[in-house]
Amino acid sequence: MTIRRRREILIKLGVMAVPILIVLLWQLGSILWGELILPSPLKTFSVLKAGVIESGWLFSDLKDTMIELLFGYLFAVILGLMVGFILGMNRFLREVLEPFVLNVYAIPKVTLFPIFLFIFGLGMESKVAFGFFHGIFPITILTMGAIKDIKTVYVKVGRSLRLNPLQVYKEIVFPSILPSLMTGLRLGFNLSFIGVILGEMAASRSGLGYTLMKSEGAFYMEKVLSIVVVLAVIAIAVNFLYYAIEGKLVRARET
């Protein structure tokens, strides 16, 4: 075996060792702080298992959170792409609205959550709206940037090849913006997820974020940790899916 291949294998092993290390540190922390404050991984997983198999407390919360996330993200994608396209095409509008978009992106949006509560109430609607409000900005910003950066030369080449506008879109515009678009969609998902969870944690009557805060109040730390694990698993799974699609698209472009 060459040194190089050995190195590759070691790195792969290292990547796999990181989660194990985290669990070990978690175990160590639970010994240091005590099971009451930081329950051990084993205890957490038994509560999590009960939530999935026996009592099923997890599913009703999970269902509400996922519905909120789905709708919030869906609206963010549709409107984000539309606004991004318009701002990307129209230079004047872009220069007028870009500072607004960039600044709202940077403010701590959670402080505005009471406004969402006033408009949409304590129920799921306010979380949908808040998830939308978080997710739309990266999608708009990246779509806008991608459209803006299309090389006009490419479009001109397309025209000189006598492609009709639809073909120009399909063969030139769409492939060149696709990578940024995918990044925007992925970041939009992440932020929508944060928005929904933050909204649930701040004020709601159901969902994983709500149960998270309720369990903290009752000092039921096993439940707190199991919800953190569930949220992390969902986030990582969706992101890996996006990375896989991105990788496939890049490879498809290269061949």
Next chain:
Amino acid sequence: MNRAHKITITKWSILVGAAGCLEIIARAGMIRRSTLTPVSEMFITLWKFFATGEIPVRFLKESSIAGNFFITFGEILLSFSFAVLIGLPIGILLWKFKALARILNPYLVSYYAIPVFALYPLIVGLFGIGILSITFMGWLFAIVAVIINTATGFEEVNKRIYPKVGKSLRLSRSKIFLWIYFPAATPYIFTGLKLGFIYSIIGVIASEFILSTKGLGYLVRFSYSAFETEIMYASMLLIVIIAVLINGALMRMEAWVYGRQGR
């Protein structure tokens, strides 16, 4: 009238127009005062905060505006400083040890996918409600941006000719690092610091909003729960103004740092 003027005028007319619409809607009573206060009154209430130095809400633990201000900014600066103090060396370490970078990379790039705020109840369980927990959240939110951008910054310098020049001049390794890598990587590092600072602000204020007893984020939360709509809008306005000012200053500084290098 040239283009830049036109853009500036349109920008401000949108802002003033939107504020005017809200003002009219609130004044005409289309939306109740308990839900929306006129924009002019938001500014007046905010002005009163600073004129009297007090926030006129009953049962508020920390009622001086300066007190809330210093708590929030203390937390932000503390969390940001720790993010830089720990993040920069880790970033450099990742650049020096490629194997370590490749092991940690998949986790670093998916870090911001996880709703970090979900950890807040756990952190409160560990450290209690207060400055320590909130600073920790700000730090947790900011540090990875600093790490990633520092590592990328130094990596980008490798692709250029500067390090070779240093070697051909027989500079020592520490001098190459100090005189060549560090200045050349500055713009990237600055982007990391900018993001880190913004993330510190978001992390701190969001944590204050969710669960705390003091600070600007808590002020919004408390006045919302106490049905003090006027105070709530004034505090929101304060946070938005602060965030926009800081963001603007950071973007300007960033443009300056990048521009300086271009020369």
